[in-house]
Every structure is written in C-alpha cells, then in structure tokens.
Amino acid sequence: MSPAMIELTMKGYRLLRVHSKPEVLMEVELEQQPESCLCCGASRLHSKGRYERRVQHLDLCGRPAWMWVHCRRYRCCECGRTFVPPLPGILPGRHSSEPLREYVYQQHHDGICASTLAWRRRLGQATIGRIYAQFTERKAKERMSLQCPTVLGIDEHSLHRKQRFATTFCDLKNRRVFDITPGKSDADLQGFLERLQGRERVRLVCIDLSSSYRALIQRWFPRAMIVADRFHVVRVVMRHLLGIARQVYPQLAWKLSWLNLLRTRGDRLSLDQRLRLREVFRQQPALQPIYEMKERLCALLCIKNRTAAECRQLIPQLIAFIHTLKSSGFDLAKTLAKTLQDWSEEIARMWRFTRNNGITEGFHRKMKLIQRRAYGFRNFNNYRLRVIAQCG
Ligand SMILES: [Zn+2]
Incomplete structure (x- = not known):
C-alpha cells in the first residue's frame, strides 16, 4: 500500500486493503489490540466475535471515502463485562470520523452554507448543523470556565422582535467578544453575572451613557473604573x-x-x-x-x-x-x-484612557451579519454559539 494512502487513514489503524469501486473503501484494523479490561484492568480477555464499523472519512483524491474498521468485542474473564476497545478518531454512535467532522465544521465556519456543504459531502443539512453545534459548544464550554478579562466593553444590541435586546461583553484588550447574554436590565443579567468568574479582576469598563449599565457595573464589578465611550x-x-x-x-x-x-x-x-x-x-x-x-x-x-x-x-x-x-x-x-x-x-x-467601545460596535456589525445569514435566530443559545465561534 502506498505511504500516502496509509497517511490518509488515521493514526492507530493498520490498512488491510482498499476497494475503489464505486467509492473508496479503506478496510482497516486496530494497530494495538487491548491487553486489559477497561473496567477492572484484568488481563484475561476472551474474544466474543467480530465487530465492524463503517464511517465516512475525508475525501481520497477528490472521491468520497469510507473507513471500514474491523475489530472485536471482548469479554473480561474476571468481571464478566463485555466491551469494544475505543476506536481512535471515531466516537461512539457517529457515522463520520472526527477529522471529517472537523473539516465540515471548518468549511461551514468559513462561510460555505449548510445546504451546499450537505450536497457536496452527501450529508443531511441537520447533520451539518449538529456537527457545527458540537464544535462550537466545545468552544463555548471553555468560555464558561474562563476568567473575566481585565478591560471590558459593555453594550447592548438588538435582536428579533420577541427577544428585543442582548448585552455584549467584549474583551477590549484582546479584541474579541467575551460573551453575550439576553436582556439588558439588572434582573435579566443577574443569573449570567452571578456565574461569571473573576469579576474582581475587571479594572476598566467602557460603556455608553446608560445609567442602568452604570448601576450594574457598580454592583457586579466592584473594583472596575467606568469610562464613558x-x-x-x-x-x-x-x-x-x-x-x-x-x-x-x-x-x-x-x-x-x-x-x-x-x-x-x-x-x-x-x-x-x-x-x-x-x-x-x-x-x-x-x-x-x-x-x-x-x-x-x-x-x-x-x-x-x-x-x-x-x-x-x-x-x-x-x-x-x-x-x-x-x-x-x-x-x-x-x-x-x-x-x-x-x-x-x-x-x-x-x-x-484611550479605550472605547469602537471594537464592540464593530462586533455588533458582524453579529447583524450573522443574524442575517441565518435569516434570524429563534434559539438564543444557537446564536450565542455562532457569535462566540466567529467573534470570540
Ligand atoms: Zn474486567
């Protein structure tokens, strides 16, 4: 088998053979068979028979390619549990490999719309949406554990009719959106601000002349100085x-x-x-x-x-x-x-201070484009994920 072909399969697999008609199908097996039980660590394992997985993988020379993984199901002789060894780059229940999912995410992120991408990759549009949500959610989860930036820009922007306003928290030092949350009053933002970590780190907050935001900052960011925009x-x-x-x-x-x-x-x-x-x-x-x-x-x-x-x-x-x-x-x-x-x-x-909310206003422009591209968002969380993925 050519080295290029082996490179195209993922690490941790050995290529057995390739069928190229009508689609490229790469038969692979695990390089290393499990030596001990995943539950108790005992080394006496008994094979329960063959186990196969077929997943869609990255294109091979411009042709759609699939991976056909041959492995075995094992039973532990000590604890009696059965298991399939974890497959590198293929998560349980998925019909596509992680490299392919990452590629789809990147393409969609770069602006190729879901319907075009779905048609090209022979996937469903909903699948593209799910893959995108999965990758952006990972990014958003990291955001929740992040500490507050030291220089914040706070401003409101409008959404569709039902949910009128959202508040943007912008990291003015690193020029990115830290987070967005629905509403603009103290009551709306209370839950979000309570969860926020490292509020005492914030030294400077830039706002427009809004007294409600001023009261909010004095209450929630006690050590911050307020600068007018x-x-x-x-x-x-x-x-x-x-x-x-x-x-x-x-x-x-x-x-x-x-x-x-x-x-x-x-x-x-x-x-x-x-x-x-x-x-x-x-x-x-x-x-x-x-x-x-x-x-x-x-x-x-x-x-x-x-x-x-x-x-x-x-x-x-x-x-x-x-x-x-x-x-x-x-x-x-x-x-x-x-x-x-x-x-x-x-x-x-x-x-x-020279800090001003110009960066925040610039991101608001970008958020408007995100809203328009999606013809509006019904679910605020989906909107937040997009904004964090593209402006965060
Ligand atoms: Zn065991």
Whole structure:
C-alpha cells in the first residue's frame, strides 16, 4: 500500500486493503489490540466475535471515502463485562470520523452554507448543523470556565422582535467578544453575572451613557473604573447643540448643507467650506456662538492619554462648560448640562484612557451579519454559539 494512502487513514489503524469501486473503501484494523479490561484492568480477555464499523472519512483524491474498521468485542474473564476497545478518531454512535467532522465544521465556519456543504459531502443539512453545534459548544464550554478579562466593553444590541435586546461583553484588550447574554436590565443579567468568574479582576469598563449599565457595573464589578465611550458623549453633545441651533433658526432643519457645515469639525473643513460657513454666520449670526461652543466642547472631549494630574487640570474647563450651558436659558442646554454633570467622572476618565467601545460596535456589525445569514435566530443559545465561534 502506498505511504500516502496509509497517511490518509488515521493514526492507530493498520490498512488491510482498499476497494475503489464505486467509492473508496479503506478496510482497516486496530494497530494495538487491548491487553486489559477497561473496567477492572484484568488481563484475561476472551474474544466474543467480530465487530465492524463503517464511517465516512475525508475525501481520497477528490472521491468520497469510507473507513471500514474491523475489530472485536471482548469479554473480561474476571468481571464478566463485555466491551469494544475505543476506536481512535471515531466516537461512539457517529457515522463520520472526527477529522471529517472537523473539516465540515471548518468549511461551514468559513462561510460555505449548510445546504451546499450537505450536497457536496452527501450529508443531511441537520447533520451539518449538529456537527457545527458540537464544535462550537466545545468552544463555548471553555468560555464558561474562563476568567473575566481585565478591560471590558459593555453594550447592548438588538435582536428579533420577541427577544428585543442582548448585552455584549467584549474583551477590549484582546479584541474579541467575551460573551453575550439576553436582556439588558439588572434582573435579566443577574443569573449570567452571578456565574461569571473573576469579576474582581475587571479594572476598566467602557460603556455608553446608560445609567442602568452604570448601576450594574457598580454592583457586579466592584473594583472596575467606568469610562464613558467618547463617540457616544460627542454624539450627545452634537445632538443637543444642533437642537439648540434649530430652535434659534428653525429653517435650519431644511438646510442640509448648512447642517453638514455645522456638524463638521473645524480643522477638517476645506477652504471652500470655511468660506461657506463664514457666509452662514453672516446671514445668521446667532449660530456662531453655538458652533464655537460645540467646537470647544468637542475638542475638550477628544483629549486622551493624559496623566491623572493633567486630568485634574482639565476638570475646571468641563465645569465651566456645564455652568455656561445651565445659565443659557435653553431647555436642551440644561438637559445637556445635567447629563455632563451626571457623567463628569466617567468623562474625566476618557482623558486618561484611550479605550472605547469602537471594537464592540464593530462586533455588533458582524453579529447583524450573522443574524442575517441565518435569516434570524429563534434559539438564543444557537446564536450565542455562532457569535462566540466567529467573534470570540
Ligand atoms: Zn474486567
């Protein structure tokens, strides 16, 4: 027999002969017969007769191949039990070898859909689903015993209609999804958080401006510092200040080009845009102070990588902004001032740390694609397995 052929069978087997019509069928036997009983270890064994297994195996030169394993059933003369020696690479009750199952899993994981793969491998679609679940479940089980990462990003994402939201726990240091769990309230997450190991290891948690998540972190991750997500803070500021601009000049709602100019950061404007902005301020001078306020506030919020002492020096600037907003007389400004005040500690930490939830948001995009590829998931656990397999 050619060495390549022997290599294609699995370790622990001896190739007896190969039938190549109509399919490749490799007859093999175990290299080593058992010497002792699996139950009691006694060495006196009695053969009870032949035992055969046929399993589908990896393709041989592009043709489907099967393994035909010849072995024996044994009876122990001491304890009287009968057993079949364990077959390497073939699990009890399976009709395909583990190398083939792993190959199918990898192909499906790489994006070949279950129906195509089932047709190619002459398997059922449900079998592909089972093989995938089996391999991903192994990965997910390892996840349950894993310790919490030290830097977490927590955010919600939406699911289908019945189960509205799920919470993502993202390992921001290693850039992967740590876990996902249904719901977003404290009551929904309680069970999951109780089971979580090493919660005291978490040092930094990044969240958007959600008070329910903040309360949850303070309760469940006692040693963690909360950092606000820069993108969300800037978005809240923009939304409120542009809202004020619209109150000052209601026709702004229809002037999209003006809105775009006001939204863009000053240092990113082209020369032409700068001239147009000047024209806007000439026609509506009331918009200028709002725009300048937005520019200065966003510049303050975008500062990062500062030491604790430097952060302390920046705090009076934030407080000054909050006072200006409070005394401006606009309701929207007062709301914004309140939000900034409520979150001032978390915002101040943004100056110190660069971590943000950009990675988590990126994974949310990928999760949406996973949901769409499957035309939605009914079973949350199946969805979780997919997410852990592809983003974990
Ligand atoms: Zn025995």
